[in-house]
Amino acid sequence: MGGTQRKLTTIFCADVQDYTRLMGVDEEGTLAMLKHYRDAMSRLIAAHGGRVINTWGDGVIAEFPSVVECVRAAMDVQNELAGQNAARPVDGRMLFRIGINLGDVIVDGDDIYGDGVNIAARLQASATGGGIVISNTVYDQVRNKVAVSFDFLGPLAIKNIADAVPSYAVRIGEPLPPADATPGMRAKPGVDAGSHRQVNSAAPLHKLWALIAPMFWLAALAAAVLVAINILSWQGVFWSAWPVLGVAVLSAVAWVAMQTRYDRLLAGLGVISLAIAGINVLTWHGIFWSVWPLLGIGIVAALYKIIPR
Template sequence: MKTANLAIVFTDIKGFTERTSRQTLEENQRLLQVHEALLAPLFKAFGGRIVKSIGDAYLVTFESPTQAVLSGIAIQDRLWHHNRAVEAPEQLHVRVAINVGEVRLDGNDIFGEPVNIAARVEGIAEAGEVYFTEAVYLSMNKAEVPSKEVGAFELKGIPGKIRVFHVPRAPYRVEAPSAAAIAEAPGAETMPPFGNLALSRVAEAAAAPSGAAVDLSELGQRAAAGAAVISQRAAAQASVLGQQAAVLGRQARTVGGSLFSRGVAALPPKVQRHRAWVGVGVVVLLAGVAMLAFGGDETVRAIKAVERAPEEERAALAKDVRTLIMKEEEAGRRNFLLGRLTEATGKPDDALKVYATAVKAGSRAAEDRLIEMLSHGRCDVRSDAASTVSRLQLQRAVSALEDLQEDGGPDDGSRTGLFGLSKCDSKQAAESALKGFKGR
């Protein structure tokens, strides 16, 4: 049997299984067509050979580890551009994992431990990131690709710990917004995650394929039409709510005026002479009651409204709420609210990254939320939360991590990752996170 030393790349769409259960067969097929049209040309542009694809997952080989990593970051930047042009339901968020080693060749397929390791690394990779093993790090051209160690991991079925690296986010050696501009709007996506470092090397035809199996412009028109429908629905609902609010306001004014008149009439004559001041006191009292009843925070109420909205309408509503959040001057609170909004749109895993940014900006509320997410109902969210608090060295989370290490969750053991080769284990994630804390 033939063997070859190759770089192995695994990719898959985060949350794909959950999405397919909510979408029609036609919508699923269109999603996969867009996925193929965006990724396949970039694999080929960097010299990759697509070995197989199953649903949302790709297995690709490269002769050059450097080219393999460059293809991964080109894909992430290409998806960033794509996601900015479509509504949330049409967006694609992909994991990329890379390993290198000697594999067995059997026809068009490949086998061997390097393949298994790459699949395991894909299981711990985060959406929007490019993870790769120490073997890739040692063999790639470091002058072409920035890198940073994530940590050493015990991967199921693999002896010893595997050191894992990732490509850090821009800016580095590419044009990017100034540090001051980024500091003014942390958490806001003002540039591609990897600064087009690899995408700029690709011919325009590969970066934005024209003769692909799916007409991307047509899909864009469909997405725009869908957005218009959502906007019309939101506008209609806003109109109805506005009319209802006006009616309630008139009723409240009538009833309130009547109650106020009766209340003043019941007061002693000396007090009645100062009815204007009594009115001011009543207004202040009612305002206080209203703040208690409605939370006293316009932004928080708006986020809760997104959370309660029908799923197909959340993306349109979230845009307006995001605009409101960006008016917050304090960075920690702004990013905490962005995290809550991300959760409200059904993306708790993405919210973890935003909360991490908020914690770095000094948000105590974001710390509390990260700790709460260690008991989330989803195994992958608990596991990612454990990794996040460990990276942040959030000592307040140690007790919650110890509880997670002991109890885990009801869905521990569920299949995840490429081809279902990985199992989610939040207990093990908590154990690894605790080992990452300094001074323990």
């Protein structure tokens, strides 16, 4: 085997967005800021059980035995550096891009090599300044263990790797205005201009809601009219409860499809449970038959949370 071996580890890659521009404006100040920020990053990496493997130019490579702690460390890094950047002018901020991958690597002394590292580096290059992008292998491990939301970015092509890697952006709050938003700033050579866009899934969701909201308002108005007709022509039967229930269920389904704060599957199971309970109430004959499907849904939800994926 020589001096090499293989292992599965979590790779953390970071570099500075627009480092060349910052150096061109103020070499000594940029180097001092880089050292200060990198010291803070190293401290947080160590606090989460990771180790810095290499620092070259403006970059940092680290590895973690825990995927969860790696993501938490990246979030802490971006939050701390965002606080320090807040006191600086927009064009003087140093924004790090972070990529995280869980993969098999070759270990040679204190260094690691292989596709696992290359994927982390490509994820980092696709991140926005102040942002974090993770691979699907990382997402599968942390999605129910870290109190944060994720935006799916789609498959990411990696040089010399046959299959594209599905990637996700970690939502760590509202980002600082990117430095490349000011005139005259350029992305690093070899990085697509689109890779610096801030991922914001809320915008398309709001657009979708703007399209379908009128239909729900119309359905709600129709349901209200039917309730009024039902009351004014009352014959002892509250038949208008059915269209009201239908509008409520459709609205809840739309909410589940568009929200990102909660797990969509669990939220969907909750909507189904409420719909079944509503049907039971509206067809009440003294039997609470919906307890059985509700029990089944509860078991499915519990297994979904317990069984690792």
